[in-house]
Amino acid sequence: MKKIEHIGIAVKNINKSNELFANLFGEPHYKMEEVESEGVKTSFFKVGENKIELLEATKNDSPIAKFINKKGEGIHHIAFDVDDINSEIKRLVDCGFVILNENPKPGADNKIVAFLHPKSTNGVLIELCQERIIDK
Numbered sequence: 595m596k597k598i599e600h601i602g603i604a605v606k607n608i609n610k611s612n613e614l615f616a617n618l619f620g621e622p623h624y625k626m627e628e629v630e631s632e633g634v635k636t637s638f639f640k641v642g643e644n645k646i647e648l649l650e651a652t653k654n655d656s657p658i659a660k661f662i663n664k665k666g667e668g669i670h671h672i673a674f675d676v677d678d679i680n681s682e683i684k685r686l687v688d689c690g691f692v693i694l695n696e697n698p699k700p701g702a703d704n705k706i707v708a709f710l711h712p713k714s715t716n717g718v719l720i721e722l723c724q725e726r727i728i729d730k
């Protein structure tokens with residue numbers, strides 16, 4: 595793993611939270627993106643070299659909706675940048691971690707992503723993300 599790519603925060607109302615976090619950071623979000631397969635709307639902020647992702651559920655049964663029902667709004671996951679997501683998944687499985695999706699899937703912000711089950715990581719949902727290579 596290279597560095598923290600972003601921190602994900604689950605929110606109930608992304609438009610209200612966009613205002614709140616814009617005030618907090620002194621800069622508006624730079625993009626919004628819906629990931630339909632995950633039932634989530636995301637928005638991204640840059641804070642210096644770091645990124646914060648806000649996530650709002652678009653379906654009642656999406657993982658973000660379930661998270662908010664159980665725990666309320668708050669930090670949802672920490673995402674780490676990796677060069678080769680498949681070899682990293684294999685390494686982590688060999689170490690005994692539980693991967694929620696061993697086949698990486700498309701995520702927001704032009705990434706392919708995989709999640710580690712929080713039960714195997716002291717309650718912290720970990721996202722691995724690799725930049726998607728775009729054919730030009």
Ligand code: ZN
Nearest residue numbers: 602647673721
């Ligand atoms: Zn994320």
